[in-house]
Amino acid sequence: MVKATTHFVCQSCGATAAKWAGRCEACGEWNTMVEEVLPQPVAGGRGSAVASARRGLSFVTLDGPVEIVPRRRCGIGELDRVLGGGLVPGAAILISGDPGIGKSTLLIQALAALAGNGVDAYYVSGEESVDQVRLRAHRLGLDGSSVRLAAETNIRDIVSTLEKTPADRPAVAVIDSIQTMRHDGLEGAPGTVSQVRACGQELIQLAKRRGIAVIIVGHVTKEGQIAGPRLLEHMVDTVLHFEGERGHAYRILRAVKNRFGATDEIGVFSMTDLGLMEVENPSAIFLGDRDEKISGSAVFAGLEGTRPVLVEIQALVAASALGTPRRTVVGWDGGRLAMILAVLDARCGLSLGSNDVYLNVAGGLRILEPAADLAVAAALLSSLTDRALPKETVVLGEVGLSGEVRAVSQMEARLKEAAKLGFTRAFVPKAGVGRQMPVEIRPLKRLAELVELFVGPNGEYAPKPAGDQAGDRDGAARPGRRGQPRGTID
Structure with missing residues (x-):
């Protein structure tokens, strides 16, 4: 009688091992190795294997007839x-x-x-x-x-x-x-x-x-x-x-x-x-409660599969009382937010390292594409300067580590969806601008051009107005021009 053999299988990742271990070497999980009995070989041993190998395979070419099976709609x-x-x-x-x-x-x-x-x-x-x-x-x-x-x-x-x-x-x-x-x-x-x-x-x-x-x-x-x-x-x-x-x-x-x-x-x-x-129409739902006069908000024209979707990206840049400022992200990649903050710091001359940064994609949607980089940067700048984006404006574009704004795919389809919902202006990468666009285009080649729209033509921070809250723990002033009221950018 053949003795049953066993092995140990991780219940988390499915990795196998000959001996039991407290920690799975494949996934690192603890106490997930469980003993299981291996299936018994088919009677006949080597002779059966040779017999099955002699059957051979019947290969066909790719140009053979194909039956197109119709799909059945679910009704949803x-x-x-x-x-x-x-x-x-x-x-x-x-x-x-x-x-x-x-x-x-x-x-x-x-x-x-x-x-x-x-x-x-x-x-x-x-x-x-x-x-x-x-x-x-x-x-x-x-x-x-x-x-x-x-x-x-x-x-x-x-x-x-x-x-x-x-x-x-x-x-x-x-x-x-x-x-x-x-x-x-x-x-x-x-x-x-x-x-x-x-x-x-x-x-x-x-x-x-x-x-x-x-x-x-x-x-x-x-x-x-x-x-x-x-x-x-x-x-x-x-x-x-x-x-x-x-x-x-x-x-x-x-x-x-x-x-x-x-x-x-x-x-x-x-x-x-x-x-x-x-x-x-998910775009209308995600933008239903948007307040156009509040700073720290940008509308991103995204693409989910083949469907263009407009969502609101919200950002809050606040003074931090902690030695290590907080970075809280909901609905986006936290690593990509760190990259955008580093580019704003190293390439655009901003100092955000001492501030708490909170980022949220409204409506519960999770954005996976890098085309939202420019919209995230616009929301951060809007919150930092306390100046709202222009009315009926969408933002899209990928940001590189050198501060350049890269083109995104299917820009025309994204902007058509924006125009359908009443948006009339778009901040987009200069490289992807076509001849005819459904909305007014503001092309951007580098991220510094977007920063210039928020902090003024000289690109310098204005001194802190009397009675205003400091922009960081050291008392540095928040962006803005001296004597200029905060509101919507030009």
Whole structure:
């Protein structure tokens, strides 16, 4: 009898080791190594391997016939946009997000819409009972839908049941969630690396074999990463991430990976008592509460996937009473903020090192592209000088370490969205200016030109007015010209 062999698997990253260790050498996490039994080799030994090798492969060329499979729309426009136009039969989709963000609500709304269009919709919950799912559907007004519910955690029972679905009818199945599923052929509790990997493989094979679109819900760790092995993200066709701040009603569905569409595409939803509602014009929502007369604010014309989105970037530069000033960033990269502050200091002659700096992207959206550099710099300068940007002005451009303003992609599409919302002027990189633009253009070649607009033509700080607060701990004056009232820049 062959003795069963074991190895140790990290439950955080999936790395394996021959011996147990308190700390995983791959990811550095403590107490995550768990012993697992290795699968036994197939009887036959070397002879079986030789026999399978003799079968060979049948290669084909790239110019063969291709069957174009039509997509099936979910009935929720924002979800269809993120998926690239709708669900592809046989696709495996992984959706993740923080607890309570609205993943289950969105999916049951999508299944109800699909069931109303003649699609066999299946919802399998490993976290809730059937009555709990029905209670949510009743609250959302979907209790009359023909979605088929089941509460089960055994992955083999789920797969064998879905195998019996009619082959001539389109079908969509939601598994909520993969961390609660278990494979009875493996040891270990649900949620372990081996269980998640095996259950995910079973579902993906089902999707490819039967043409069923399978949507898998995944939990996230405290760092915001999808729990379980990263191999699961490589196995599926599409990875969607549902994000948003608990204090905001808006939710962002972002495509992180998509074999059938564009990545970084976003869909915007609003959480209400009746479920998630689509936001067709997110720019108007993100700018709805903007006060045009307040300093420290700049409107950035961004691009999320193929959709131009206008968001407000807010900055506050304040005197610091600490030896190490604070740098607080919400919705942007903290390292990139440090870079912008260093460029303003070294290339533009400003001194911001002794001030607290707070930066916020209004509305709960997270900006990932470097085209927001110039807008962040404009918001910082506006707060530092206490002078608001001109009315109906957008800012966009990438800032280099030498202080140059670099061109950004699809500038015309960004400015068309700005013009649609009533903006008439834009601060943009000089290198990207075309012949015809939908708004008035103020081209900038270097960041120092933007600084000059805030601190005056001589580029010098004005002395501190009487009774005003000092700009730093040493009593240095804040930017501004002597005798000039603070307000909107020219």
